[in-house]
Amino acid sequence: MRYLPLTASDRAEMLARIGVAEIDALYADVPADELLVELPDLPRARGEMEVERIMSRMAAKNLTASAAPFFCGAGAYKHHVPATVDHLIQRSEFLTSYTPYQPEITQGTLQVLFEFQTQVANLLGMEVANASMYDGSTGTGEAVLMAHRITKRRKAVLSGGLHPHYAEVVATLSKMASDAVVRMAPDVGGGEDLLEQIDKETSCVVVQSPDVFGRIVDLAPIAEKAHAVGALLVAVVTEVVALGAIEPPGPQGADIVVAEGQSLGNPLGFGGPYVGLFATRSKYVRQMPGRLCGETVDAEGKRGFVLTLSTREQHIRREKATSNICTNAGLCATAFSMHLTLLGEAGLSRMAALNHEAAIEVAEALAQVPGVEVLNDTFFNEFTVKLPGDATALVEKLARDEGILAGVPVSRLLPGAGLDDLLLVAVTECSTADDRAALVAAISEAL
Amino acid sequence: MKLYTKDHEWIAIDGDVATVGITTYAQGQLGDVVFVELPDVGKALTKGGEAAVVESVKAASEVYAPLDGTVVEANDKLADDPGLVNLEPEAGGWFLKMKLAEGVDTSDLMDEAAYEAFVQTL
Amino acid sequence: MLNDKGRSTRSETTDEADMTASTFTGAKALDVEEALIFEIGRAEVTGVDLPAPKGAKSRLGAHARKAPLDLPGLAEPEAVRHYVRLSRKNYSIDAGLYPLGSCTMKHNPRLNEKMARLPGFSDVHPLQPVGTVEGALDVVAEVGRWLVELTGMAAVAMSPKAGAHGELAGMMAIKAALQARGLDKPVVLVPESAHGTNPASAALIGFEVRPIPARADGTVRVEDVRAAIDDRVGALMLTNPNTCGIFEPEVAEIAAAIHEAGGYFYADGANFNAIVGKVRPGDFGVDAMHINLHKTFSTPHGGGGPGAGPVVLSERLAAFAPLPFVRMEKGRPVLVEDASQTRAGETPYGRLTAFHGQMGMFTRALAYMLSHGSDGLRQASEDAVLSANYVRACLEDLMTLPFPDHPSMHEVLFDDRFLEGTGVTTLDFAKAMIDEGYHPMTMYFPLVVHGAMLIEPTESESKASLDLFVATLRDLTLAAKAGDTDRFTRAPRFAPRRRLDETRAARAPKLKWEKPVAAE
Ligand SMILES: Cc1ncc(COP(=O)(O)O)c(C=O)c1O
Numbered sequence A: 001m002r003y004l005p006l007t008a009s010d011r012a013e014m015l016a017r018i019g020v021a022e023i024d025a026l027y028a029d030v031p032a033d034e035l036l037v038e039l040p041d042l043p044r045a046r047g048e049m050e051v052e053r054i055m056s057r058m059a060a061k062n063l064t065a066s067a068a069p070f071f072c073g074a075g076a077y078k079h080h081v082p083a084t085v086d087h088l089i090q091r092s093e094f095l096t097s098y099t100p101y102q103p104e105i106t107q108g109t110l111q112v113l114f115e116f117q118t119q120v121a122n123l124l125g126m127e128v129a130n131a132s133m134y135d136g137s138t139g140t141g142e143a144v145l146m147a148h149r150i151t152k153r154r155k156a157v158l159s160g161g162l163h164p165h166y167a168e169v170v171a172t173l174s175k176m177a178s179d180a181v182v183r184m185a186p187d188v189g190g191g192e193d194l195l196e197q198i199d200k201e202t203s204c205v206v207v208q209s210p211d212v213f214g215r216i217v218d219l220a221p222i223a224e225k226a227h228a229v230g231a232l233l234v235a236v237v238t239e240v241v242a243l244g245a246i247e248p249p250g251p252q253g254a255d256i257v258v259a260e261g262q263s264l265g266n267p268l269g270f271g272g273p274y275v276g277l278f279a280t281r282s283k284y285v286r287q288m289p290g291r292l293c294g295e296t297v298d299a300e301g302k303r304g305f306v307l308t309l310s311t312r313e314q315h316i317r318r319e320k321a322t323s324n325i326c327t328n329a330g331l332c333a334t335a336f337s338m339h340l341t342l343l344g345e346a347g348l349s350r351m352a353a354l355n356h357e358a359a360i361e362v363a364e365a366l367a368q369v370p371g372v373e374v375l376n377d378t379f380f381n382e383f384t385v386k387l388p389g390d391a392t393a394l395v396e397k398l399a400r401d402e403g404i405l406a407g408v409p410v411s412r413l414l415p416g417a418g419l420d421d422l423l424l425v426a427v428t429e430c431s432t433a434d435d436r437a438a439l440v441a442a443i444s445e446a447l
Numbered sequence B: 001m002k003l004y005t006k007d008h009e010w011i012a013i014d015g016d017v018a019t020v021g022i023t024t025y026a027q028g029q030l031g032d033v034v035f036v037e038l039p040d041v042g043k044a045l046t047k048g049g050e051a052a053v054v055e056s057v058k059a060a061s062e063v064y065a066p067l068d069g070t071v072v073e074a075n076d077k078l079a080d081d082p083g084l085v086n087l088e089p090e091a092g093g094w095f096l097k098m099k100l101a102e103g104v105d106t107s108d109l110m111d112e113a114a115y116e117a118f119v120q121t122l
Numbered sequence C: 001m002l003n004d005k006g007r008s009t010r011s012e013t014t015d016e017a018d019m020t021a022s023t024f025t026g027a028k029a030l031d032v033e034e035a036l037i038f039e040i041g042r043a044e045v046t047g048v049d050l051p052a053p054k055g056a057k058s059r060l061g062a063h064a065r066k067a068p069l070d071l072p073g074l075a076e077p078e079a080v081r082h083y084v085r086l087s088r089k090n091y092s093i094d095a096g097l098y099p100l101g102s103c104t105m106k107h108n109p110r111l112n113e114k115m116a117r118l119p120g121f122s123d124v125h126p127l128q129p130v131g132t133v134e135g136a137l138d139v140v141a142e143v144g145r146w147l148v149e150l151t152g153m154a155a156v157a158m159s160p161k162a163g164a165h166g167e168l169a170g171m172m173a174i175k176a177a178l179q180a181r182g183l184d185k186p187v188v189l190v191p192e193s194a195h196g197t198n199p200a201s202a203a204l205i206g207f208e209v210r211p212i213p214a215r216a217d218g219t220v221r222v223e224d225v226r227a228a229i230d231d232r233v234g235a236l237m238l239t240n241p242n243t244c245g246i247f248e249p250e251v252a253e254i255a256a257a258i259h260e261a262g263g264y265f266y267a268d269g270a271n272f273n274a275i276v277g278k279v280r281p282g283d284f285g286v287d288a289m290h291i292n293l294h295k296t297f298s299t300p301h302g303g304g305g306p307g308a309g310p311v312v313l314s315e316r317l318a319a320f321a322p323l324p325f326v327r328m329e330k331g332r333p334v335l336v337e338d339a340s341q342t343r344a345g346e347t348p349y350g351r352l353t354a355f356h357g358q359m360g361m362f363t364r365a366l367a368y369m370l371s372h373g374s375d376g377l378r379q380a381s382e383d384a385v386l387s388a389n390y391v392r393a394c395l396e397d398l399m400t401l402p403f404p405d406h407p408s409m410h411e412v413l414f415d416d417r418f419l420e421g422t423g424v425t426t427l428d429f430a431k432a433m434i435d436e437g438y439h440p441m442t443m444y445f446p447l448v449v450h451g452a453m454l455i456e457p458t459e460s461e462s463k464a465s466l467d468l469f470v471a472t473l474r475d476l477t478l479a480a481k482a483g484d485t486d487r488f489t490r491a492p493r494f495a496p497r498r499r500l501d502e503t504r505a506a507r508a509p510k511l512k513w514e515k516p517v518a519a520e
Helices: A009-017 A023-028 A048-060 A083-088 A107-124 A136-151 A162-176 A220-228 A240-244 A281-288 A314-320 A329-369 A391-402 A433-446 B023-030 B114-122 C016-020 C076-089 C111-115 C132-149 C163-181 C199-203 C222-228 C251-260 C359-395 C424-437 C463-481 C501-508
Strands: A155-158 A178-184 A202-208 A232-237 A256-260 A276-280 A292-297 A303-308 A384-388 A420-426 B001-002 B009-014 B017-022 B033-037 B049-056 B060-064 B070-072 B096-100 C155-157 C187-191 C206-210 C233-239 C264-268 C289-290 C311-313 C326-328 C334-337 C413-414 C454-456
Touching: A009 A023, A009 C359, A009 C463, A023 A276, A023 C359, A048 C111, A048 C359, A083 A329, A083 B009, A083 C076, A107 A276, A107 A303, A107 A329, A107 B049, A107 C076, A136 A155, A136 A162, A136 A202, A136 A232, A136 A256, A136 A276, A136 A281, A155 A162, A162 A178, A162 C163, A220 A232, A220 C264, A240 A329, A256 B070, A281 C199, A292 C501, A303 C501, A314 B060, A329 A433, A329 C076, A329 C155, A329 C222, A329 C251, A391 A420, A391 A433, A391 B001, A420 C264, B001 B033, B017 B023, C076 C206, C111 C359, C132 C155, C132 C311, C132 C326, C132 C334, C132 C359, C155 C251, C163 C199, C163 C233, C163 C289, C163 C311, C187 C199, C199 C233, C206 C222, C222 C251, C222 C264, C233 C251, C251 C264, C359 C413, C359 C463, C424 C463
Parallel strands: A155 A178, A155 A202, A202 A232, A232 A256, C187 C206, C187 C233, C233 C264, C264 C289
Antiparallel strands: A256 A276, A292 A303, A384 A420, B001 B009, B009 B017, B017 B096, B033 B049, B049 B060, B070 B096, C155 C311, C289 C311, C326 C334, C413 C454
């Protein structure tokens, strides 16, 4: 087996040194009747060539985003990631290092994390960010728990514009922890009365902008109402590229901001691994979940970085920890940071403008198609289209017949909500003018 | 009158007000104190219940109320200078002052000699 | 003719002074000081060429950004250099033995990386029509099948994002099962030796944690479990092999005890790598167990993540598996994403994350599984156990074993009694290992022994590599005992940084870069 360096004679020598006759003597604490004699009923070892063949065959069954005019979003976006990023994250020292528990020999990871935290805080307009969560959805769950700790209240109000998977993650956690959660109905028209729901029992109100239907939400009045009754505003962003163009949540009064960072540096990858961004105000830092990297000096006075404020974490605080998270999304955060470093503010702004412009082009063209209605007043790179018929049927037909991935039917996220005629269409810089024209033509033809 | 608990808190009682902190021994066990979480003034404390939390880099410990009472003052200096707990644990590094409840029972607390003997056994 | 261009290539002197000599740049040859991107980047620079937007129209309403973001850019060569320089300040398993106990730093095959990057896996969207991602569902189902088979369990929930998330997933299944039976049993028994995530995960969803003491031999005894059980106990969380590196001899009896009391057995499977192909957790009574694909199945740790923590479930818990899951129908995987698609007997308790879980880790783990096969997986476990016991046999005369009565599994635990009176602590010892070119072992965990040193060599080391490691630890131990404390208390001396001031970092946290205030 190519991954195992020990030879038969090494093994024999080592057993002799240990003083046992056979390997099973080391499994002496396993009840004899539980020790397997037969190998599990699974295939035997294979060479690299064979494994590659099997897996390539599986991969070939999937329609890839690059092979099709592609318009899916809803919390996962296709963007161009510079080749440099994937090269750099595959450096042994980033890829095959553990969590930086020994700072003297992990300054590389630690400095990247410090830079990542700063980039995230600046991007979201917040004072402090952590070293990543698993993804945006689990980060949202953690944000709600953090708000409960800060306010000592246990009721969260979730906007109907919050990604339904995110809302379900919060609802599941809340149900299990016996916390209250008010989940607003899907806010297709943008008219929900969220302010009405915020009262003196509310710990936080969770609002996504741009919301799952693509609309950009004015967070300031929500923050104002929440603060007036002692509640917090948790703002959620699922498409961080939008922040190249729109006002970040921080200056609008958000107390905690959670974002999905996949858009920068990370591939679609069928949903994971992604990277959760998590930021808040300095005064709440001790209630934050997750790892934090901080600046300090070494014994010679040189600047260096360490993991810090660890007394919040499970390895020290155990059942009183602010979160159970241990392994996070380190390498995805590294990729995010690298991509954002390559872009810089200038590149991010341009990328955002290209997304917005391409989305406007498609929205305007679709609005001309008879029977099709674009529901958004505002949007960034994704918007909701009302079709004369079933969106799922249309999407499946276009995928099958035209090789076009036309978007995400709202019913995929909200089955049974009576929203079967709605389609979420996301347009990024990766789409070409031909792709966009093909989508509009295919939809007009299909209807 | 200064008394001690088995959890290494000290309590100096002056009339119906008492000052509470952690002992020299306790701060030595914790290492460099980096943060102290103090209760709000007015908070009711019950003997043996959590009154504060003291943290070093690698450890966090609850500080328990040695007696029943109400918090009348928290040591604000610790916010900026938690190292005071290491430097002067039984003086400037005090945690809180509390107004004692009526008729508290101090009989299971130790005096200095008893506490020192207790620490010797650890 | 004599060539007079020759010159000596040897250094004239090497003495102590060289050790402390400083350079103009602060660099030490290959180890170059590197500033922060905020110090070297510029707002107007970008390393990505994008076409110019025409940019006439806006649908942003009143929400267009007005303020700058303070995000500097680097041109591509600058960015490459920045990150390559930083990378060189890191230790990695590719570069050396990484004996972090409980973390399983085994070799990360590059085939896994290549497979994960096949566009058919990396470039598909989680919400594409299901008919366009059948190969992706095949991967989820196939990894699940291997995990179920290797553990002897009934079902698997694939979506948890890491071990701790798997614990949460499993404990939620237990809570759902208790609720379905109308039972109020809010207490979970957790041994003191458990990893911090166990009590943290249980507490997150309202379980009360009741510790069980560890015995002097490093194991948990069924009589202690029985003594701790009462009407309120709904579950037990036990790591097996445990965090002291010992297979719990009474695990089956312990499982029976918690079952008799109407509760469930959660096993922390972080140490599954010792027993793959040797013992099946289903055979010793486990109801739920997470598997860290980033440990046992070689997906890289990436400086802290990502991981993946699928949870295998017993017959008693299978019905409660969270959404989404893949059901096999006529040999084909069918994706079940919401309650409306469930059948009788499927009562998912909710959803743990957006989408389907860590697909990129599934493809890597599958490449590892297919490469090893059942025979290779068993051999890998045996080699891991053999290597740990070999290290132990070579060191036990000098270092101190807290639990000599049981063989070790994949990792061996030492305590710090052998350092008594030397003035050297476990921390100092670890830092001296850094100077010798090794990443230290796990220190001060588990909490049940004093000054713990938990060594996990893994199956990826050759005998020569193990021998050098052992020789190094012997040399260090003898030096400590001989009174050469400087070698420890001043260590590390040769790393990119000397010891860092963690007290300062925690007292006045600086968690992000701030523009220096211009000097007046
Ligand atoms: C014994 C044990 N349990 C649980 C975990 C948590 O796993 P993860 O870091 O993947 O969340 C770990 C990993 O550090 C561990 O060693």
